[in-house]
Amino acid sequence: MLDLPERYNVSTLVDANLQAGRGGKVVIYCGDERVTYDDLYAQVCRMGRALRSLGVEREQRVLLLLNDTPAFPVAFFGAIRIGAVPAPINPLLREEDYRHFVEDTGASVVIAAAMYVDKLMRALHHHPDSVTIVAEGEPIPQCVPLKELLGAQEADLAPARTHRDDMAFWLYSGGSTGRPKAVVHLQHDIPYTCQTYARHVLDIRESDLVFGRVLFHAYGLGNCLSFPFSVGASTVLYPARPTPSGILQTIQKLRPTLFFSVPTFFNAILNEPASRQFDLSSVRTCVSAAEPLPPETWQRWKDTYGQEILDGIGSTEMLHIYCSNRAGAMRPGSTGKPVPGYELRRVDDQGNVVSDGRPGILEVRGDSSAPAYWRQHARSQQTMRGEWVVTGDLYRVDEDGFYWYEGRADDMMKVGGEWVSPIEMENALLAHPSVQEVAVVGISVDGTTRIRAVIVLAPGNRESDELTAALQDWCKERLQRYKFPHRVTYVTELPKTATGKIQRFQLK
Structure with missing residues (x-):
């Protein structure tokens, strides 16, 4: 399904849009800021040169503490551009978590929004290694200002000759049973999700304007960045704290065609007293993930806005959604059917395949799967079993092939x-x-x-x-x-x- 050259660098998703003549097209809408593909390419190249000037080399990690602003894709793809490995994290976590991420990644450079720098500095107190903090936003003593750093660099840079199977980026997963785990992803993983879910379920097009959130998460990274970049579409970034009215106002003003959210926020929008007053007619597809979408919420949304929500399941380990409802193949309350390019099976506690209607633990395989957790050998062996990834989710399958979530195996x-x-x-x-x-x-x-x-x-x-x-x-x-x-x-x-x-x- 995926035909990539042996030498491949995923930052060239941006380059392809310049080669296609889309350099002057606005790719990012963020508040009053507008970023074209030409702008994005130049900033990604400047970021790559800037990181090199700070001593970052291939396969070294760069920690990202950023909100959903244009600085995120610039830092993310700029690091990948030189063969370094960006590791975005949830900036709202605790000071002690910051310290863990710095130590786990071994990062010598952290790119952080100014609002998180004070907490980061406290986390680094008595840290044995030298760490350079690059601050986005207002100048901060003892930090390198991002704007000045990028402004001093040239706006062109050839991508590192990375292999399609080289390490490209990390995403952190879990944390409910201990420290979050670094999920290692490869250069070819992003294009695989673009060729599977984005193509076969979303039918994403160059004319689309995408609106989603939370770029440090696999769901948001795909929805808001890699999917639109892969076809020359555009994206809306929303760095503010989300409120139902704020999201609805943004949809009405910018008129996105694809809207991504989670069940609790779809429900929050429906419970907003003024929600029916907003015009959502521009949206052709709504998508939900992260947890099961209750059929009651699905029906209320359809009754209110006349739109069906495509519910699906994905994971950080698989990078995006691998089982989903689709337009014309919808069963509210279910998770849908396997996305083309992925295979699913259910097993019992002894690892035997379950072929009848009984619930079984879901396993998935597809070429976007992470090879391992960083420095988590035992957990990697438990989860990545050959080609199959163990999800820990219990599912049953009905007579029509739709998958129905029964809960986490440890929640039953x-x-x-x-x-x-x-x-x-x-x-x-x-x-x-x-x-x-x-x-x-x-x-x-x-x-x-x-x-x-x-x-x-x-x-x-x-x-x-x-x-x-x-x-x-x-x-x-x-x-x-x-x-x-x-x-x-x-x-x-x-x-x-x-x-x-x-x-x-x-x-x-």
Whole structure:
């Protein structure tokens, strides 16, 4: 499926647009800033030269602490341009996490937005090695100003003669059971996702304007950068803290054609009182990932905006979505079918392939898979088993080949000898008019497993014993009678990751 020369550098995604005559086309819309493909190419080349001037060599890591601004693709592809390895991280993490990332990457250069520099400097206190901080934005003492650094460089640079199987970049994954793991990706991984998901599911085109968020995450990196760059499309970057009204205003003003988000934010938009007043008619495709999209949210979105949301599953290890619903092949509540270019199978606890309707642990293979976690040999062996990557997700497959998520293998609950899927219960509770958000987890009570529902109430509702009983009865009427929350806790918000994924482990 993928035909790349042996010597390949993925930063040439940008070059191809100049060769196609698109140099003057605006590729990035960010607030009032407009960046053309010519501008982007020049800045990527300047960044490569700047990193060399700071002593960065091939395969050395460059840590990125950046928001969703044009500086991100400039730093990311600029590092790759010289054969270095960018490692973007979530800038909202803690000071001690910063220290871990610097030590894990061995980076001698960190490119950081000015707002994170103070925390970074505290993290580097007493660090044994010299680290240069390049600050984006306002000048900061003891830091190299990014604008001046780039301004001193020439605007052309041939890409390093990297091999298509050379290490290209790292993305960090996990953190719920310890420190985040560095997922190593190769030069050919990005074009593989462009040829599979972007081509066969999105049908992305040169005329598209893409709007998504969170560039340090595999989902956002593909949606907002590599996919549009691969076909000469354009992207909207949104560095501010997202609010439903802010996102809706941006869509109405800039009129993107592809919109990417996560279930919790689609739900937040629907719960925005003024949401129906906004014009979203420019959007031809909406996409959801990071966690399963409840069918209730799918239906409400369709009723409100007349648009179907394509829900899918991907991972940092696979770089993007490998199983998805598609236009004309949609089943709300399911994760869809395998994306062309990827194979899926389900196995039981002993590794035997499950071929019937029973749930099994999902494994996936495709040529965008990471070869390993950095300095995590045992975890790599557990997850990367030959050509197959173990996802840890439990799935069943219906008679039409659609995949249905049953929860994480370690989230499933055995209550009274019967297995209970948290996703099934959450979908049932979300259909109740009093429930805005919910997470279902298993808890231990006197040595036995019981079910807890942690609920954010819809506006106009108040917690009460009567409501709790009504919600329990609601589940009993719609599911097997043992599938109901024994305990209900009401909160004002659920803990979430930067991408909006609910952190269930914090609720146990």
